[in-house]
Amino acid sequence: MAVTIKDVAKKAGVAPSTVSRVIADNPRISLDTKKRVRKAMKDLGYHPNINARNLAVRSSQAIGVIMPSSADKALQNPFFPEVLRGIGSFAHETEYSLYVSTGGNDKEVYEEVQRMVYGNRVDGIILLYSRIADPVQKFLTDNKFPFVIVGKPSEQESEITYVDNDNFKASKDLTNHLIDIGHRHIAFIGGSTELTVTVDRLNGYKSAIREANLPLPMEYMIHTEFLKSGGRDAVEQLFALDQPPTGLVVADDLMTLGVINTLEEIGLSCPEDVSLTSFNNLYLSEITTPPLTTVDIQIYKLGVQSARCLIEKAKNKDEPAKRIIVPYEIKFRQSTRTFSE
Structure with missing residues (x-):
């Protein structure tokens, strides 16, 4: 025989109407009561008709x-x-x-x-x-x-x-770290400028560079896709310049993976020749060679x-x-x- 709301109510020691309110997640029902009713539902194997409930409360859940x-x-x-x-x-x-x-x-x-x-x-x-x-x-x-x-x-x-x-401040802090350890030619690799996250990280980078009175050529700001291939494209552009950067602020760890691989292909090492900083603290940032200095954005x-x-x-x-x-x-x-x- 199918388990009913009345069965759940009896086991939980509440009224059937209270069970209905718990199913509807009514905020007036205390958390303790909700836990007790849900435990009774689980113990009895009761599964409410979600479609009917959703129709009644006009919710898709x-x-x-x-x-x-x-x-x-x-x-x-x-x-x-x-x-x-x-x-x-x-x-x-x-x-x-x-x-x-x-x-x-x-x-x-x-x-x-x-x-x-x-x-x-x-x-x-x-x-x-x-x-x-x-x-x-x-x-x-x-x-x-x-x-x-x-x-x-x-x-x-x-x-x-x-x-x-606070992507502006995070990017500024990351750029200042490179400045503090002696870098004077620092480039930025980010995504599309249609994305506000790119704009904020770019502006944080530019703010740190300007406050340090360092060069800020347009060629040092590359916008590409947030993919490994995007990092590859950026390196090919930056390291064809007469004055390539010695430090990079990259707006995404996956892009940074492409950066590292491409630097190796052209005979440059990280961090011996180029220092890299990045964003996101993805799991791969700890297992790359070398492990990445990156912003953990949680x-x-x-x-x-x-x-x-x-x-x-x-x-x-x-x-x-x-x-x-x-x-x-x-x-x-x-x-x-x-x-x-």
Whole structure:
């Protein structure tokens, strides 16, 4: 015989209506009561009809996660699986499922977001990027649909909930580290300037260089893809210059892997010939040769906080916009060394 709500109520020592409220995750029910009821449900093998409940409370009990442009390319970078791990962890705790975009280009991603919103497939959306003049962000804003950005919004910053690091300061600190150990020719390798994370890291780099009265030629600022191939392309450009850099600020660990490999191919060693600094503290940053000096931006925590903010916003449409800044830490390893002319 199928287990009923009454059976769960009896085992948990509560009224059937309380069980229904726990299933609906009613905030008025205490955490202790929720735990007791959920344990009774688990012990009895009771599985609520989620579709019926969702219809009743007008909730899909799902959140959408949007990759930048191509999901295929994005998932080549370990940043995205790690931030998804953080989102998924919090979603699991709150019994939400994930609906991850799979579009192969901007148009497909936009259409996918429209289907999520118009089809009531998700209660809210997390954007794993922040781009200047982003049509997806505009669509969500115009439709007053709950969303959170991982990254700083390019506009309407005070009106949008976002989770980010202080990328300007982190990049400035990283550049100053190279300056402090004697480097005078320092280049920057980053992603597209349409992405606010690139702009913030570029501006932090430029601020440190200018304050130190060091040369800042345009040729020292390379913008490419956040992939290993992007690092390769950047090295080919920078080390063809009459005055190549001796220090590099690279905006992503995966790009840095491409940088190291290409430096070796042209006969240069890190850190003997070129000092490298990077961002993200991906697992590979510890196992490269040499291990990378990199900024730990706490990717997992970015994911957890973005999911927390979105679910709060989905449950309470009047939830005010929040700005969550996750602290960073520079991990000093063996990819930099003191430089003397």
